[in-house]
Amino acid sequence: MSQSEKASNRVGTPSCSQPISQHPEQEDQSVASTIASTAPSSSNKRSLAEVADENHPLVIALLKKLRTTRSPSWDEFTRKIIVEPDKDNPVKEVVVLMGECHHCKKLVPDCSEQGTTRLAQHLRICPQKPQNNPGQMKITTAVKKAGTNQVKLLNYKYDPIVTRNCLAKMIAKHDYPLNMVEHFYFRDFVKSLNPAARMPCRNTSKADVLRCYAEMKGELQLQLENLTSKCSLTTDMWTAKHTKDGYCCVTCHFIDDEWNLIAKTLAYIVVPSPHTGDVLSDFIKTCTLEWNIDRKFFALTADNAPANGVMMRNLINCLDGKNYLLLQGKLFHMRCSNHILHLIVLYGMKVAAVFIEGIRDCVKYVKSSQARKEKFETTLTQCRLSGEVSLDVDTRWNSTFTMLKNAIKLREGFHRLSEFDSDFDIMPSSEQWDQGIEICNCLEAFNNISTEFAGIKYPTSNLYYNGVYKINQSITSWEDSTFEYVREMGLKMREKFNAYWSESNLIMSIGVVLDPRYKEKWVRFTYKIIFGDNERASVEYEKFRIDLTKIFKAYESQNNTSAPALFSNSVSRMDVRGPGTTNPDYATFLLENDEYDVQKSELETYLEEPILPTVSPQDEYNFDILSWWKLSAAKYPILSKIARDVLAVPVTSVASESMFSDGGRVLTTHRALLSPELVQALLCLSDWLPGSFDADMEVID
Known part of the structure; x- marks a missing residue:
């Protein structure tokens, strides 16, 4: 080996001659902090070196003497040049050649007197290198x-x-x-x-x-x-067993560039008691800043708890003050539809509860002991029936629906049980069974709609409006029922429905307008039914059209360009060509006589086009609205951006099975005892x- 090659390892100090360390974990203790941290690509594994300071005179001198590495050991190392103080003379600087292991990122001195022995020895004992045993x-x-x-x-x-x-x-x-x-x-x-x-x-x-x-x-x-679109968040509270700590779950919903609806959990954080609106709003602010989505924050879905109202006001004031929201935050607060539905039904069930007590008592009797349960199963076998009965929970109306549905199906079995079991003397009358059937039918309508609202794998904001319309029609029919108890239940539900309808109808209406099967004609039609065929329906519809136009113009201005107009029978002033159109007097004549119209906006063109026909009622659920907008994005560039943001807004903060669980959302026992950081890691990973x-x-x- 020539003297110049020996000196190529180190410039300004003696060459590396210290014995090989038997402790590789100490190999990089003396490395200076000036090293570059970028890992090399496979294409430059054998490049000369990664340099900390290319303009340093000692580095320039060393680079002139370096040669390309040839040993296979270098395939698993990156050569690096480091500038550090001389151990013998701290005032003096030296340059050192090191090799960075691709597996564990440790730095091994490149001592040319020993060739690549040092590198090979490290590879044999590297804890991160797979298949260290060549005979594996x-x-x-x-x-x-x-x-x-x-x-x-x-x-x-x-x-x-x-x-x-x-x-x-x-x-x-x-x-x-x-x-x-x-x-x-x-x-x-x-x-x-x-x-x-x-x-x-x-x-x-x-x-x-x-x-x-x-x-x-x-x-x-x-x-x-x-992400090139906006995102919406949902919040939900969890309770930890034993510790009783309250966890707030934040989930982000957005539509990606391929028009896929994505839902990702961002945080499971312990929220200190009391869970006031100020505490919750500070938590949401911290979360959005941590994930850097405060500028992309479009809407927040939460239940109707009083603390959430304060939280929403705080967030709207904060975000609108930075001009991050549309229409001063009118679209920001999305009330959880399933929670509102839950409140409406519970309010009406206060009237109907007394009419289902007889059926509930039958179920309690069968469930009270194993002997009675076996006797009931015997009667079901005799009647050639199968199924089980279940008790309901007072605060969960869907459990009442399940109880009634199962009991009504096994009605003949209860009748047979009353004939053979002398202790069973609480058999409901035929009238009571009919009352239970009517109430069960009412609850079934709400149960079906709540299931539609709870989807997270498909857009729900365009379905929300139609679901609310169905609720309105159901309540109207119950108000006109021949059964007094059904009428009273409908009147109670109407009070709650009217209170919540006016608070969320804007984003619901925009969602259904962006559905090409309905558009604004459906909004105009349903407004007349919900508000009544009177002046108020016209006033509310005009308010909606004004807000819709404002939103479109806001998106148009954000894109810094006006979308190209799409029109069929109208032409723009600039595009008119023909004999005499260069004559200013003739052009004025055409304008005065409406011979050609001004350019139509993208929104006007979309609304005037015919609605997309539907073949059957099932098309309401099978229609892929995201695919339609993906294909129509070139034709409606501005509206497609609005659709991408609005259709990502979930109308409920939790899935229906969680919303109606008997005990609320609860962490499992072994996770509740872990640290909050580990709980968040486990639950987020489970979702991701x-x-x-x-x-x-x-x-x-």
Whole structure:
């Protein structure tokens, strides 16, 4: 080796001659902080070096002497040049050649007297490098797709890092306890799959969960940062068992560039008591700033609790003060439709409750003991009926609906039970059964609508208006019922319906206008029915048209350009061509006689076009409105942006099964005892991770 090559490692100090360290974890303790942190791509693995300061004189001198690396060891290292103070003379600077490991990012000195021995030694003991043992067996597995004869051979090798990542995701997704990694038979099971597998401890699994959470959070933050549309949020409160801490869940809803509706959980944070509006608004502000979506915040869906009203006012004042909201925040507050529906039904059930007591008593009798339950099952067998009965919860009207539905189906079984069981002397009369049937039919209408509102995989804002219209029609029919108890129930529900309808009808109306099957003609028609065919319906409709036009103009100005007009029978002033049109007197004559019209806006063109025909009532649910707007975005560039923001607004803050659960939303026992940071990581990961695997792949021998 020439003297110049020996000197190429270090300029300004003696060459590296210290003994090889037996402790690789200490190898990078003396590294200066001037090193570049960017990892190389595969195309420049053998480039000369990554340089901290290209203009440094010592670096320039060293670069002239460097040669391209040839050893295969460098395929797993990046050469770096570092400037640091001389150990013997701190005033003097020296440059040092180091190699950064691609696996663990540790820095290994590049000592040319020893060749690449130092690098090779590190690779043999690197804790992050998979398959350190060159003799490790590779397993070939044959897989095929179900229903086909195509077989594919896949090579498998054990990677502890991959295994730990999979374990952390499994724990988060399937709600497993962290200490399952210490369960004897689980460890025994893993050993049976691969004897070389090393199970991590509970603390290591906890660290793996937090690391996976941080990685996926970074990916989601980047997705939201690059989002070209606005997003809407929903809030929901959870309760932890034992600790009774209140967790606030925030979920972000948006439509991506491919027009897919996305819902991602952003936070599960402990909210200190009392849960006042000021506390909740501060929490939402912190969350939006952390995720950098305050400028893209379009709407917030929350239930009708008093504290949420204060929260909404605080947020609107804050965001509107920064000009982030449209129409001074008129579209911002979306009241949870299922919560409003819940309040309307409970208000009406106060009247109807007394008429279903007889049926409830029958169910209580059957459920009171195992012997009575078995006797009832025997009578059902004799009647050739099948099914079970369930008790309801007073505060959950959907449980009352389920109780009535199941009991009415087994009505003949109750009648047979009264004949053979002398203790069963509470059989309802035929009139009471008929009353139960009428009330059950009323509740079924609300149950169907609440299920429609609770969708998170399809847009609901365009369906909300029609659902509310159905509720109005149902209440109207109950008000005209021949049964007094049904009329009283309908009148009670009407009071609550009118109170909430006026507070959310703007965003509901815009959502249905953006549905090409309905547009504004449907709004005009339903306003006359809901408000009455009088002057108020016309006034409310004109208010809506004014707000709709303001929103369109706001989006038009945000895009800094006017969308190209689309028209059929009208032409613009600038595009008129023909004999004599260059004559100013003739042009004035044409204008005065309305021979050609001014340019129409994109909104006017869309509203004037015929509505999209529907073949059957089922089309209301099968129609893919996002695909329609994706295909129509080129024709309606401004309206498509409005549709992308409005259709992403969820009309309910929770799924219906959670909204109507008997105990509210509650964290499981083993998660409730974890730290708040770990709870957030587990629950967010559970939401972010996909919920299925490639089920059409099966392993064959």
